[in-house]
Amino acid sequence: MRFLACLLLVLSCFCRVVAQQRTYCNPMDISYRYNFEQLNEKISYCSGADPVIINHKNEYYLFVTIQGGWWHSKDLVNWKYVVPDKWPMEDMCAPAALSVRDTLYLFQSTFEQRPIFISTEPEKGKLLFYNRWLPRLPKDIGPWDPAFFHDDDTDKWYMYWGSSNVYPIFGAELDKNRKLTYAGNNPAEAYKAMLWLDPYQHGWERFGPNHSDPFKPFTEGAWMTKYNGKYYLQYGAPGTEYNVYGNGTYVGKEPLGPFEYAPYNPVAYKPGGFATGCGHGNTFQDNFGNYWNTGTTWIGYNWGMERRIVMNPAGFDKDDQLFANTRFGDFPHYLATKKIPSGNGTDSDALFTGWMLLNYKKPVVASSTLSIPTDSVRVAANVADENPRTFWVAAQNRPGETLTTDLGTEREIRAVQVDYIDYKQTLYESDSTVYTQFKILTSIDNKKWDVVADLSKEPKRDRACAYVELAKPVRARYVRYEHLYVAGSHLAINAFRLFGNGFGKAPATPVLTAKRQKDQRNADLSWSKVPGAVGYNIRWGIAPDKLYQTYQFWNDQPNTFELRALNVGVPYYFAIEAFDENGVSVLSKAIDDGSGLGKK
Incomplete structure (x- = not known):
């Protein structure tokens, strides 16, 4: 009987864990790394950008700029950080990755000569040289922000690249018989221009917040997807540090064109809300055949390139129009458990949980606030304003600091997201001391409190965008964040986001x-x-x-x-x-x- 009781307890805990894995919320909850990028400027922040998610042998691998490794997942929810057994070159910026049969290929952005790596065991961090030196291209050409493409129908290989407001997106065929070097005898003549930005015809390609800056825009982040016999060359524009960073596409009948601009551009675009911007990513299929589009969202408090990662449902409609669904893109979404039709382009709305943001500008009380006489006020209310660049700083980074929000009336709480920001940090490397722990408590009367989530019960990992789906819905009026641990000198939170539903009617339709x-x-x-x-x-x-x-x-x-x-x-x-x-x-x-x- 004791054995059965223990077994039931284990199964109960397992079921609660499984229940928490049904949904995700942007920005993605991965262990964003601290790195050396701004060490010389003494600016410390964790960041992630330029994502590529690869479905390799029915498991998923996420590659991100300057992270010292990559992430591995079996379900697109739980991501385990993988450290390569031997990192043979300097860390990779905006890497290209591709799975072909049993092999994963990996290549970094460069203006120099660099090798292509392969792995048949990427989950173990095993890397081998495939070739030693991809030949050098003329000055300033790259390949920077590269992308691999293998045409399964012809068994031919291609590379696309570009990151500039001067140069276009380039493309070239690669010769598999020569270890994927550029096809032809002269590398300097092996590539050609694929597309240029045209902000005079394409409003979304204009630079600046809400496309308001006359500065010449940037194109980058090439990616190729083949669908129904057509080739969709994806690109990011107009700049990563703005709310309007999106992905566009040109469409052609051959891998190297000619390509035509798709009139429905951009295909991925999210200028409003908390996690704004979704450019420079890739398009991939999950194990059920559903398409997803990844991208980069902007934080930009410590440095213009301080960013996070997003993932949105995508697909092709009945007219072969490529799209990414960013409606409520930073609210909780289900992960697909079957093939979702995409013929009318709105079927992917079914992945939206319907859990609404419950605490937009609702009252928040903090246990303490750091006095900053020479800086902007960093008060508790900032965690509920849906602005990632405003935040609260506790008086001390110590266990027991709290944030308590009053929803005004009872709501059904389904999930919580806690987003941290780096305020005057001194971390330049992620190690075993860099992890996140907190508790979430709920109350009906602000007197009796129940613990509904406790990260100290989980394996230690850093979670700058910690998303917790509750094991079961909880009715509450008050919700509290109780701090346990983050690394660094300050506890700073830029968003304490609560999701669920009220018990009234939805609003009327506007005009x-x-x-x-x-x-x-x-x-x-x-x-x-x-x-x-x-x-x-x-x-x-x-x-x-x-x-x-x-x-x-x-x-x-x-x-x-x-x-x-x-x-x-x-x-x-x-x-x-x-x-x-x-x-x-x-x-x-x-x-x-x-x-x-x-x-x-």
Whole structure:
């Protein structure tokens, strides 16, 4: 009987662990690494950018800029950091990775001569040289931000690359018979331009916040996907340090083109919300055949290149249009457990849990706050403002510091995300002392508290964007973060995000107006505010049934906006939905942009 009781206890614990693995939330919860990148400037921060997720033998490998290794996962939720047995070169920036049959190929960004590595045991960190030196290209050409592509139908190999506001995205065929060196006898003539940015025709390619800066934009982050006999060459633009960083695509009939600009660009775009920007990533398939698009989201407090990683459902619709679904992209989503249809482009909405943000600008009380006379105020309220660059700093980094938020009324709590930020840190390397531990407690009356999550019971790892799905829904009005441990000199949190549902009705549907400007890259939007709404999603696309783009606004923001992300000569349609703690309104009827471009 004691044995059975112990077995039931173990199974119960196992079931609770499994229950916590159904969902994920952007930014991705991985052990972002501290590194040497800004050691000379004495700026310390953990970061991750330029992701590539590879499905290799039905398991997943994540490669990220300057991380000293990579991550391995069997489910796209739990990521184990892997240290290579012998890191044969300097750390890799924006690496190329590809799985072909039983071998994983890996290559780093470079302007010099560098080798291609292979591994048949990447889960163990085993790396071997495939070739010793990919030949050098002319000055400033690269290959920087490279991407491999193997055409399964022809057994031919290609590489694409580019990271510049001067040069285009390049492409070249690789010769497998010569260890994947450039095809032909002269490497300097083996490559050619694939695409250039054109911000005068493509509004979303303009630089700056909301595409407002005349500075020449950057293109980078090439990736190739073959679908239904067509070749989709993905690229990132216009700059990683802005909310409008997205992914676009050109489409061709051959791996090296010619390519045509897709009028529905960008294919991945998330300019509003907490985790803004989703450019420079890749497109991959999970074990059920579903597509996903990865990208880079911006933090940018300590340094312009301080970033995190995101992953969004993606696919091809019935007209072979590539899209990534970023609607509620930084709210909890389910991981797919079967093939999700993508024919109408909105089927991937089924992966959204429907768990709403419960504490936007709700009252927050801290146990202490660091007095910073020469700096901006770093108070508790900042953890609920959905701005990753504002935060709270505790008086001391010690166990027992707390943040307590009042939701105003009882809600059903389903998940919690705690996002940390580096404030005047002195860490330049991740080691065994760098990990995250905290407890989450809930209460109905602010007197009796129950522990609903405890990271001290888990294996130690660093979690800058810690996401915890509760083992079961909990009704509570008050939620508390209780600090246990983070490495470094300060405890600083930029977001304490609570997800779940209220018990009321979803808000009413707003009324939207849209007017295309004379400069067709822009449109003026305005909408009615509805009672009780927390925010709004403006959705748009090139047809009433292709509203794949989303811009999220909060109710306390202005209800007018100049959208500067459109393509010249392309008609657009717009719709709006409101949301609050209870759910999402019915989507309004799609309206055209008033330009007459869609009329014959």
